[in-house]
Amino acid sequence: MEHIKLLILGSGPAGYTAAIYAGRSGLTPVIYEGLQPGGQLTTTTEVENFPGFAEGIDANELMDSMRQQALRFGADIREAMAVRTDLSAAPYHIWFDDASEVTCDSLIIATGASAKYLGLADEEKYRGQGVSACATCDGFFYRKKRVAVVGGGDTACEEASYLAGLAEKVYLIVRKPYLRASQIMQERVLNNPKIEVLFEHNTLGLYGNDGVEGAHLVFRKGEADERCFDLPIDGFFLAIGHKPNSGIFLPWVKTDETGYIITEGASPRTGIPGVYYAAGDVADPHYRQAVVAAASGAKAAIEAEKYLATL
Ligand code: NDP
Numbered sequence: 001m002e003h004i005k006l007l008i009l010g011s012g013p014a015g016y017t018a019a020i021y022a023g024r025s026g027l028t029p030v031i032y033e034g035l036q037p038g039g040q041l042t043t044t045t046e047v048e049n050f051p052g053f054a055e056g057i058d059a060n061e062l063m064d065s066m067r068q069q070a071l072r073f074g075a076d077i078r079e080a081m082a083v084r085t086d087l088s089a090a091p092y093h094i095w096f097d098d099a100s101e102v103t104c105d106s107l108i109i110a111t112g113a114s115a116k117y118l119g120l121a122d123e124e125k126y127r128g129q130g131v132s133a134c135a136t137c138d139g140f141f142y143r144k145k146r147v148a149v150v151g152g153g154d155t156a157c158e159e160a161s162y163l164a165g166l167a168e169k170v171y172l173i174v175r176k177p178y179l180r181a182s183q184i185m186q187e188r189v190l191n192n193p194k195i196e197v198l199f200e201h202n203t204l205g206l207y208g209n210d211g212v213e214g215a216h217l218v219f220r221k222g223e224a225d226e227r228c229f230d231l232p233i234d235g236f237f238l239a240i241g242h243k244p245n246s247g248i249f250l251p252w253v254k255t256d257e258t259g260y261i262i263t264e265g266a267s268p269r270t271g272i273p274g275v276y277y278a279a280g281d282v283a284d285p286h287y288r289q290a291v292v293a294a295a296s297g298a299k300a301a302i303e304a305e306k307y308l309a310t311l
Contacts, residue, residue: 003105006308011032012280115239175200277303
């Protein structure tokens, strides 16, 4: 079986940055990109807040540039997705979806987070036929159509604003009587004439013969003035948060109740002698920013380098 000195799982800003740092240290890291090469950022369009790009940069271009930088320093980038781990003792053992398996001395977990769904059977039924968790990936298909976005956070407001540039009408379905998003994002949504915010609404299901044709909604669920009705729409976008991709590392890592890996303070150390590190959104319930993920990837690589030097 192949043995690797430093293995990095995940190819978002955390994974690629870890690979850049480790590569420059001469460690020749092996990085498995997982299901979504480039990570979550590749599902957005323009990145305006990554330092160094005064005019902003296309998200895919940014991620491709990080990938090229990792390659330049000798990273061995592979396509498979890790499906099982045994981290009980070094060398750590990882199995992949292409039936390959490796062991490694040090592991950096940078598997990120994935979009959450409401858990309705209809979301499965219509997935790819009107249901999406990525407006920037699928918005194009809804030009001049009617769509709904679920959620009241920054992501939902961002997706609704983006879709308003394409669709004829955007409904924002918010379960509370207020938005949780930052002030600037709220204003953007509330001042957009194409967006209608449906406060205190929940989705019960979807309907349609050939893809989504509408949503069954309920206003003030469980209250005296509860009212159910159908909203005709062509697209249904989820923007209700994310869940960390930490499942395959259980029970070896400590997580909080949502599944975010708990590290030692602001470091990427998991506290396990031996050593594996968690970087990026898989361990970050708070900031979830590309630049923060990149920074933690750098820290993880520096920690791994120090550890490997002791072997
Ligand atoms: P948040 O957790 O902030 O918001 C999730 C939203 O979805 C909330 O309005 C929540 O409602 C709602 N929700 C959750 N579960 C359900 C459900 N089952 N049914 C209906 N509604 C539901 O997630 P975001 O992805 O929006 O943001 C995560 C973090 O990333 C935040 O810190 C945010 O600021 C940041 N971010 C920053 C951006 C930027 O700066 N440009 C862009 C995008 C995200 P409720 O309020 O009732 O809990």
